[in-house]
Amino acid sequence: MNALRIAGLIWLGLVLVFLYAPILVMAAMSFNASPFYQLPFDFSTRWYEDLASNTAIRTAATRSVLIALAVTVIATALGTSAALALFRYDFPGKRILQVLLFPPIAIPWLITGTAMLIFFFAIGVGRGTPAVLIGHVALALPYVIVVVNARLVSFDRTLEEAARALGANPWTVTRRVTLPWIAPGVVAGALFAFAVSFDQFVVSYFLAKPGDSTLPVLIYTSIRKGFTPEINAVSTLIIVGSMALMLVVARFFSFGGHR
Template structure:
């Protein structure tokens, strides 16, 4: 796919002839660029909301034995395990049932609901290695709950938070089914637009935008892996 995005032929004819024509056309294609920008800013909003809520929920579940804690932990897995086609249909029925309907708010809420379990699972896994005596030592030295959380707990689980945020962004940016069901006509995300474009007739511009996404995703992951210390200290 990446190689063919630089092929001059629109129909993948060989021999290969190098050309940047499809990237040049891509930058002039307002429809694709608008959909890509919409996918990015929705994914950023979803990442912020899901990461904040998921981290807070993980810390609460870690610290407190609240009633129904085990049930809440079990309920994290259905959004991951249930096919997204079923989830998208259920969300569409739900939003129309409460009078919200389709639109960007519904898309964001739907994406947060899908991304939240990933964040909680990843952050909780990181918290399982946390030494509770560190928080007790901080409290004994006069630190309040907020200070303990921000100065002791969060720095320790930061790699998990970063990993959870990456999962949330990927789930939102890549989400097709829920976006397809909940987006308003003419106001679609990039995955929905790519699907529509393939149905109408595939063009190498899709190869170009896909290659850019792959390159950016790999770069972000490499930077995160380098500075978040996922593997721990040596």
């Protein structure tokens, strides 16, 4: 163990402290009785109790979960079939279709969100839950396609050919041969889609109707009005939930982590 190695480990440790300290502080403060985050620390669960009776937060949370579930189903179905087609068939313009997946990921959400607001108003959809749903699916689709495609790369194409040669029709081949193999990729893609929708703030902020908002939008407007420990409590729940979700994703889908 030389000095450089020790310095490296210390650096990594400091980065982890930087990444986790504010989250831990926020979690700790959600159990502090003082509404103004006064110290000394006085343990209390009153903010979580208040949360249970706060209908605005509960309605927004329910709406966020329902939207995220719908987005998960739609984006996973559409994304998986598109990934299958991009994997199976060679056709002119395939490169362009693959490149077209990047704008929704690469363009800042501020631009995408305001563009959606303008367009949805122009065609009469307006603001509200349908607009949010349409927007979220579009943001989640490229992630699902990329993740499912990453799994398809390791799929042996001759298995499909063998099944077809043995008389299976294309749908049977997909259902009995291809889908079982790519199932981990599909599950990971679905979880990504859920996370993209549930954590999405920017696009929801422009598309949700005021007073009819999703949880992140409600949190943002509350923060701007002033600090409230209840927001602190619900934020802690969100972050614990989304980290747990990602640990599940990690079980299904290696992020290129090992060799």
